[in-house]
Amino acid sequence: MLVLLAGIFVVHIATVIMLFVSTIANVWVVSDVTRASVGLWKNCTNGGCDDVLSYASEDALKAVQAFMILSIIFSVISLVVFVFQLFTMEKGNRFFLSGATMLVCWLCIMVGVSIYTHHYAGGYGTNYGNSHHGYSFILTWICFCSSFIIGVLYLVLRKK
């Protein structure tokens, strides 16, 4: 039981870190030809990450940014609630609040990464076909899975 809780705790922290990294790092789509990459905020084409994203003003990108930030917030809230419940909750209860918050985080990741996949994941800039997914994109899908598993485990587990 304690080992399981500790394991979930570690995976939860890893998920928070991965969400941070994937949201901040501009490596969602990488060009195969140059080592350039684009992310949610910047276009890292000419050495530095200061080129303007051609779709920076599109609502779809703003939605992805918003949902990724929301997912970070909910995953942190869920972690705090879990630690709080670990110390204050009566034995035998389920970690319902942390589980529900984590599933909200999972929903935010799902919406954000789905919009990104639909609109932007297919190509770097306008140069479709010469790009692949960067590690931010992959980390986000990993978080999509791990946040769901963590959320469900919180709902199922009882405090011993």
Ligand SMILES: *[C@@H]1O[C@H](CO)[C@@H](O)[C@H](O)[C@H]1NC(C)=O
């Ligand atoms: C990034 O910048 C390069 C060079 O300015 C441009 O060719 C490319 O289309 C841009 N990509 C995006 C997604 O804005």
